[in-house]
Amino acid sequence: MRLVQVLIPQGSRESVLESLDRQGIDYAVFEEVGRGEFEAMVQFPVPPSGVETVIEELTTAGVRDDSYTIVLPTETVVSQRLSALKERFPGLRISREELHARAEDLAPANSTFFSFLILSTVIAATGLLLDSAATIIGAMVVAPLMGPAVSASVGAILADRRMASRGVVLQVTGLAAAIATAALLGVILQQTILIPPGVDIQAIPQVAERTSPNVLSLFLALGSGIAGAISIMRGSGSTLVGVAIAVALVPPAATSGLGLAFGLPAVAVAGAVLVVVNLLAINLSALILFYLSGFTPLDADEREGVRASVASRIAVLGVAIAVLSLVLAGVTYASFQTASFEQQTQAELQRQFDEADIEGVELVSVTVDYRPVDYLLGNQPRVDVLVGIPRDLQAPPDLAQRFDDQLTEGLDRDVVVRVGFVEAQVSDDAATRASTAGLAPAGTPLDRPSVPLNRVSVVLDRPPFLHAPEGRP
Known part of the structure; x- marks a missing residue:
């Protein structure tokens, strides 16, 4: 419920009270002696969704725009007379006046906004370099991006151009500052011992996650924008929603900045694209x-113009997202293709080993180095195969090439294969295996492995097909 207090201008008392009576609203009237232009103050309870309608009726009855109208949230209202009002005004949507006030409160002062945003970016960039999801989440709690994201949309809907433009400017300049901050931090850290020389940030999982943005990232941004709108309309969960919005914006901005610092334009561009898409999606939703x-x-004369303005704004945002989504769709398709290739490669090699059925020989591991960017650029996949063989069995010298031929034929894609061999022993009990160097059979003390740790021989060639030497099945 809301408690509404309205100062009634001179000469409007009777019409205002009649309007409240027609709407079936219980009220209390107090004499106003503070200012001569008002003759009384009336206060009454009303459900949140009814505040806007009631105030419009009071404006028609003589309450001027320059009058004082105060809307207060109430903890509890005990009355049997409110059931009719609740039935008349169902729902929890707040009035446009309350929406405007909340949006103003959410947009902090410029100094506060940029201070918290820069601190958030520093924490997020540190979390990316440490590959720490917990640190990145902590940075999101600090980021103040919900206010500008929501106030830009509220200002557009309520025809408050100052609020709308300030929200847009804060978002754009804030994210640009975030990218610059992460870039500067990356340059500084490279001059210290805090980061090993020659570190590849693309190999860090938290960074790699944001350098291959896909269509699912768009759902995160759309959901964050919808949650932000709902939270301000319902007045709940705004802190958690702010974290969700920050998750969609600050980590990719920090990733883009780190890409600039480490001289990786692909990382910088991928992070920037994700930032722009998420920013547009949040505002659109x-x-x-x-x-x-x-x-x-608030001004009825501006309503028609605002409808056209909002429709055009939605169309522009939608077209921009659609264009940038082509990039996300391409990355999504590339990610699907690389994942499918990895799965097919592992299955194909396992099938070859199973069909060969050479005693004592087993496939230890298959690692496929093939990323979405490799697929988009046409780079060849690299397949690393580790094979365990008995000491008395000589490894085929052309195994890598045979794997290469089989994979190229079976998967219709050129590959580069590396095959590594590690000596292994198999106990009399087929259920007990020592497939890698240093593993002891059952009953052997762990500090005295029965299988000697021998050197690993690696064939650097193209992929192979495992076959059984003469005299073996």
Whole structure:
């Protein structure tokens, strides 16, 4: 419930009270002696979704725009007379006046906004370099991006151009500052002993996750924008929603900055694309939800113009997201192809080993180095195969090439194969295996392995087909 207090201008008392009576609203009237232009103050409880309608009726009855109207949240209202009002005004949607006030409160002062955003970026960049998801989440709690994201949409819907433009400017300049901050931090850290020389940040999982953005990233941003709009309309969960919005924006911005610092344009571009797509999606989803919720400008004369303005804004954002989504779709397809290739390669090699059925020989591991960017650039996949063989069995010298031929034929893709061999022993009990060097059979003390640790011979060639030498099955 809300408690509404309205100062009634001179000469409007009777019409205002009649309007409240017609709407079936219980009220209390107090004489106003503070200022001569108002003759009384009236206060009454009303459900949140009814505040906007009641205030519009009071404006028609004589309450001017320059009058004081205060809307207060109430903890509890005990009355049997409110059931009719609750039935008349169901739902939890707040009034446009309350929405405007909340949006203003969420957008902090510039100094506060940039201070928290820079600190958040520093923490997020550190978390990326440490591959620490917990640190990155901690950075999101600090990031103040929910306010500008929501206020930009609220300002557009309510025809408050100052609020809308400030929200857009804070988002754009804030994320640009985040990228610059991460780049500067990356340059500084490279001059210290905190980062090993020659480190490849693309190999860090938290960084790699944001350098291959796919269509699923778009759902995160759309969901964050919708959650932001709902939270401000319902007045709940704004802190957690702010974290969700920050997750969609700050880590990719920090990734883009680190890409610039480490001289990796592909990383910088991928992170920047993800930032832009998420930023547009958050604003689009929030704008659409506010529009569908029926919010209109405070000034009735501007409502028609705002509808056209909001429609054009939605169209521009939608087209921009659609264009950039082509990049996400390409990465998504490339990720699917690389994952499928890895799965097919492992299955094909395992099949070859199973069909060969050479006693004592087994496939230890298959590692495929093939990333979405390799697929998009046409680079060949690299397959690393580790084979365990008995000491008395000589490894085929052309195994890598045979694997290469079989994989190229079976998967219709040129590959580069490396095959490594490690000596292994098999106990009399087929259930007990020592497939890698240093593993002892059952009953042998762990500090005295029965299988000697021998050198690993590696064939650097193209992939192979495992076959049984003469005299063996």
